[in-house]
Amino acid sequence: MAHECDDCGESFETLTRLRLHDCGDVQSDSLSTATNPNEPPSTDSSPAEKRNASVAELDTLLDRFSDGDVDALHYAVVEFESALSAALEEDSSGDKFRDVFWPYYERVSGKLDEAARAHGWAFLEDVIEAHDPTVEDELPLVTPAIANAVGRYLIRTRLTGGVEAIPVEALEYLDAVAVNADDSDDVAHEEVHAYGWGIGHPDHSVVDHLRARVSEDVFSVSPTLEHTFYADQYAAIDALERLVRDKSVDGTLPRVNRENMSYRRYLLDCVYSLKIDDYWPGMPRYYDWHEEFDYTFELDETVEQRIRDLVEETGFDANLPNDWTFRDLGV
Template sequence: MPHECDACGETFNTLSRLRLHDCPADEPDDPDPSSSFDAFLDSISDTLSANMQQRSSERRKRGLEAASDALKTTLEEAAQGGVDAAFGLIGRYERELREYHDREDYDTYRGILWAFYEPVAAALDENATREGWDFLVDLIDAYPRENTVEEPLVSPVIENAVGRHVIRTRLEDGVAAIPAESLVYLGSFWESMGDVSGEESLTYGWGIGHPDHSAVDHLRDIVTEELFWVHGALSHTFYADQHAAADLLEALLTDERIDYEDRYTLASVLGTVDDNSPPQIPRYWDLREEVDYHFEFDEAVRSRLRETIEAEGFHRRLGGDWTFSDMKI
């Protein structure tokens, strides 16, 4: 006895074939391949994000379990304030990170690093806000960066506190009030790009225009050696002073020492800046909430940079009605 599909009218000799057939009625009227693919990509992204969050949570849990009671106690003491307590916290944090790092137990090392990163950075920032630059100078002197091999493992949280200080100082008192030593310190981590310490030092860009330390010269000097650190610092130069940043970017985009593709990579920073999302560095510190800062492009600067992009031919790989957002990579 034939079996008819109620939806499409096709007949089958068995119920199994009826159930398994590809019924046209099950397909959307106007299938959109791009939307299906987008949904597929979204599902992958969601899965990866969930997996990463799970791994991050497990790593932090491992770090909390491995950390000594002494580290947890010194964190509580430092959170209540006091320079001595803050130095005690950093000393204990460094020792425990070093212990697992030297054992090559990198999972536990990273677990402790991230489990305590935010509260340690907050404790340092509170002391720096209360005590001023002198507190940070003493911290840098106690944990100096000699080179990439001998870099203290607590460097990222110190850079985090220094970066917050640099930004606050510039916005409240102007670029000249930023301690030049803070820029020298942050600018020394460009060789660590790819590590947390390299990322935390990107606030170096807030020093553009400093009368006693030329961030522009430093960025131009190292661009062919560490493109991505310069790219990361560039976004911060725009947040600090978009006119000076535009001068710097134009100089880089017309610098024939730099490979053409690398120059396009540098130009892509405009997409990051133009989407008006707050910078992710310093970690665990929201520029908008902390200092009520919002970036807006000056239209004259925007127009000038569009002309430079077109003069260098970068617009040819974009659509006809292109915007800076189209340049994000």
């Protein structure tokens, strides 16, 4: 559905693009900045000045959202991107970037989650379309915060409405982030682990997508498999068996003073903590989903046996103690 600007008549595919477009006729009140409106905009601001201005505006917009201005959050995401971009321009070492990223990562992702709980998936869908991870050569700098909120929404939806209730677009977004992230995008890679909660979706094969990227992205795939066990341990063991038995999964991990480890063996690390009491995966950050839903987990005996059989069948027990436990499978 197209959305048309009442002032200039331009048409946009999403509400976010409509809200954020540079309309020549009138500027939205939500976009007005905290600066003096009578002063002309600076054209020669230093990176530090740009960063400080964006951070100040980001604070203002987050406060507006807290006061009930929903649209302000869309602009806050844009200002977060601007502040991060200016920080990178200011300091190539990354110190300034981290000074902006870590304080606002939690705040922005938390507000996006709050908006999603209040206004549904449509709000997040609008955001991810405006900050598409597939458009440029690099991910938008705000991707971790958005992926965090999408991951929370995915988990919450699975636990309250079942796997069928998860929007396919949520799964496609997290998978697209994983596929398009550079090796240096550590935080973005971590935030896609919640993708595992889509295991068993009737319209999106999580297992097929994990298989497609396991040889290039094993460090993200393994913890994603860990999440699948908490979502549906029976579907999870099916997925683990398929991937570990697939001899076309190539690649090895170099280890100092030890034999290299195959990716297929590394995948078994995902079961390391399944029998540890009171352990929960750490992603998405800042979200204790197990506390929110008073979630409990107990590994079924048949699933445990299938894991043991898989380890022995593939010969990955050769370097394990005779009485090995799941902790021995940890890497």
